[in-house]
Amino acid sequence: MRGCDRILSGHRTASVRERLADLAAVDYEGLDDRPDFYGGGPVAALERRVAGLLGKPDAVFFPTGTMAQQVALRCWAERTGNRTVALHPLGHLEVHERKAYQTLTGLRGVWATTEPRQPTAQEVRDLDEPFGTLLVELPLRDAGFLLPTWDELNALVAAARSRGAKVHFDGARLWESVFHLGRDLPTVAGLADSVYVSLYKTLGGLSGALLAGAEDFTAQARAWRHRYGGQLFQQWPAALAALGGLDRELPRLPEYVAHARTVAAALAELPGARVFPHVPHTHQFQLWLPGPATALNAAVLALAEQQKTWFANVFTDRSPGLAMTEMTVAAPALEWTAADVTAAGLALLELAAGAPG
Structure with missing residues (x-):
């Protein structure tokens, strides 16, 4: 290739030398300052920027999306008192993460549908057992990068709320989903209580993810990130690469x-x-x-x-x-x-x- x-x-996959040159070219005003130290620096700048893009009060940097989503679901399970998550069997947590949300976090999944499509509001409303969180993958990658319509998504969220559940968006590819939905990022993200976005799948960053939501939620998420081993000493290369991706790829x-x-x-x-x-x-x-x-x-x-x-x-x-x-x-x-x-x-x-x- x-x-x-x-x-x-x-x-085309860049070489290490090309990656280093890309990092040096990122438009970040703090290049002469010290890097992050368990947070701060370019990591904090990235968190503020993504929170603003999503219209959320705050965002937390995670080294992986797998960790970010486990923490999000754990936080909602603690707050709702229900460790059951409604999700799709073709979703990333079920197919690509060795069921870590069950094995490591002690959560349990239920499926609103097994059809290779997004679930309907009626299917969520008719689930035969209580659940604390509805996870919606936007788009549903393994079904063909499928998205609901804007009206379908609104109805899906309303159905979860009618069951007393929180709503979390697996938005690894949320950046490119807004065009089919016909709304901007803050409007789409505003439907959910928490949103995860990837920093490399679309933006071309090195690695990492952001988890966005209300400030009390992100404070709890930071505590669990520490417990999960995700509070790394320095993560500035990933943060700079993501900032560059926001400038280069989003437009x-x-x-x-x-x-x-x-x-x-x-x-x-x-x-x-x-x-x-x-x-x-x-x-x-x-x-x-x-x-x-x-x-x-x-x-x-x-x-x-x-x-x-x-x-x-x-x-x-x-x-x-x-x-x-x-x-x-x-x-x-x-x-x-x-x-x-x-x-x-x-x-x-x-x-x-x-x-x-």
Whole structure:
């Protein structure tokens, strides 16, 4: 991928030297001051900025989103007296974190639906047992980066509140979700009692996450962050990288989301292709092509070697005869026309047809 001249999905991975140069170029007025010391410095500046962007009174920096969300759910469980969390079985906490919220934090999950979509307000309202917190992943990544409509999201939140529950947004990719919802970040975040956002999945930072909410909530979250081992001595590189990402990537997200629709439409024209959702809700979506995945992955590498073109990341077999990959339309893809996308896709399928096996 680093050797390719054109990239359709994702970003070229930077070298350590390039990362260091990026950090030095961040517009942060305190570069001549001392760095953070268990907080403060660029970490505090980042917390203030993200809290302002989300319209929340305060925000707390965490080294990982896994830790941030465990702390958020633990705080709400203590306040509501109910350790049950309503969430989706395809959500990040269930699929990608080894069920840490259960194993480490002692919480229990219930599912409003097992369908590969966002839950409905009626499903939340009809849950057959009490729950203290509703967790909503925006977008629901493993279902195809799916979002509800603005009215559906409002109804979902109202249904949780009618059950006496708190609402937490897993907003790892909230930054790019606002366009489909048709509202700005403070309006969307304002629906939830707490919001988690990632600092690297969209912003291109090094690592880290922010947990935002009311000041009494963030004070409690800071105490639990310390207990979980998340109060690191210094985290200024991650904070600076995130500040740079806010400056660089946030203004470009409307372009990414709009161009994703062009890319998705062109990919949908390939023989045997399926794009889901048909009109992407964000700048990410699923692409399904005739498999097997081994042949498609071999073709991706062959296309990179022969044409210096990076088409997509790893394909996985998902159903008989079809393999799926997640497409991310970012800055490198903006130079691609629909015709470029189609031509590269056809070349990929031709190489896959000739791959061993």
